[in-house]
Amino acid sequence: MSVIRVVIADDSQVARDVLRDILSRDGDIEIVGEAKNGREAVTMAKRLAPQLITMDLNMPVMDGLSAIEEIMYTKGVPILVVSDRSDAQTAYQALEVGALEVMPKPALEGADAERLLERVRLLAGVTVITRLRRHTMAPAALTPFTTLPTSSAYIARDYQHVVAIACSTGGPQALLRLLRTLPVDFPAPIVIAQHISHGFIGGMAEWLASLCAMPVSVGQENELLRPGHIYLSPSESDLCVTPGHRLTLQSSPQNSLYHPNCDVLLQSIADVYGSDAIGLILTGMGRDGVNGMRAIKQAGGTTFAQDEASSVIYGMNQEAVKAGVVQYELPLDSLPERLLREVRAYRYSRSEPLA
Template sequence: MSVIRVVIADDSQVARDVLRDILSRADDIEVVGEATNGREAVELVKRLAPQLITMDLNMPVMDGLSAIEEIMYSRGVPILVVSDRSDAQTAYQALEVGALEVMPKPTLEGADADRLLERVRLLAGVAVITRLRRRATTPAPIITLPTLPAASSGVPRNFQHVVAIACSTGGPQALVRLLRTLPARFPAPIVIAQHISHGFIDGMAEWLASLCAMPVSVAKEGEQIQPGHIYLSPSERDLCVSPRHRFQLQPSPQSSLYHPSCDVLLQSVAEVYGRDAIGIILTGMGRDGVIGMRAIYQAGGTTFAQDEASSVIYGMNQEAVKAGVIQYELPLDSLAGRLLRDVRGSLNNNRPEPLA
């Protein structure tokens, strides 16, 4: 049996003890080193060549964000950020410079401990590449949008299409690449279900808002859906849309494996908007989203999947493709341009061949 070699980086002795205790329970995981600051983490990676690093963000000498950037510049290693919920926005900056996923510091028992073991096993097998050091950021070129004709008077809303996106592991990075090139006056609402640990969604919304032309917020109960706005589902409840074009939040079943549910959001969009629904399923583990994408497909809407080559985890999207409910499987960097053509109503122009 192959053993996953892990380095723990955290300045708290208590936190390191908890992480070591959890990871040591697994026969297929070995903690090979511990760092008390970012500089030590960088040196241990060079010396021990681990298959995964758990990284805190607030550390002396060199913080976690700087350590991630340094590690990813010199040696591509899967990095799981394990940090306090108060560091949520910084945690998403860590994803921007190369970390794969974010989760809160676990307790010794319970779901968080099980999730840590699951994440380590999954992410240790992800192929990552070295990255250039950050420079002063240049905004991504925003795709221009021509003046659109007014919606027909028969449509009781101020938009035609609704874009619904499902994603999990690797999703935040994929969302940035997809959304940051869309214009501020994008003529459709974008609603997103991203699997996320409780307490991190507000930080993700702030992070995305700092990088996108459109406003980004966490959807609220009863909120009116507006075009040119990006809405994230909270993790604690599942998000739906109503026939009155308002958000509804419903309790997430205790038995749910994923929070929030991608299927719940996509199915409600399919039910309300039918042919005007556009579903996109991005990188992620598991099958959540497949039922919802099928609902959009069967309602006459348009369905897209991120392709394997551009995915961190070709899981959810692969399952949707295998289920036969995806019309177009595209590289991540091609999705924004295609999405703009579709919301402009030019589906029949330069249309790529659908999947068999």
């Protein structure tokens, strides 16, 4: 088995010691360099040819965000952001410029240490591309949308249609590309379960909200689902929907592998919305979401998956495809238009007032 070559970038000696001790414990990872600032990380990325870099964000000389941009501009290297939870929003800007995933700084022992090892082993094998330098992003080009006549019965029917999305590794970048091209008056609520470390979901919501036409927020207990709104599940609880079209938060089992759980969300969507549900499973590791997608399909809903070529990790979506619970597998950039077509077809078929 080949050894994974890793560079650690962090200005704290204590943090570097902890990361080195965790990553070196099993002998399959070699620390080939330790950078005390972003400028050193850029130099080591060129000179040492690591297979992965762990990157802190708040560093002197050159911060982590600038270092990631410089590295990805020169020669792409898989980068795992390992930073304080207080840097959550900046961490998602790091994903925007090329980092693969974010996680909090771990203690020497415990779940975060094991998750760090798992993520380094997984992401070191991911193919990344060299990128252009970051520039100010123009507002998303939104698909034209025709507002339909409304009636009280029609509006009530609107609340019975929903899009549910499951994703993990590579999910934040995929969600940005998907959601920022949807119009502000998208005629259905969108609920999302994205595997994420505790403490980072608020930063992810703020990041997406700053770049998408629709409002984005972390789902709250008893919150009413509204068309044209995006709701993220918190990591500390599992998000579900109720027959009254409201969100509810369930306690996650202590031994749960995934936070939040995608199957829990998708199953509740299938139970409540039946044939009016649209399920979408994006990039990610593991099998979470497969059973939930099966439930949506069996209830008569519509199921989509991101294809392999556009996925950072073709895992969750691959498992769903192999299980036969995905009706349509599409490139990521084709999904926004297809979702609009599905929801528009639904609206036009329901445009007459209900009896």
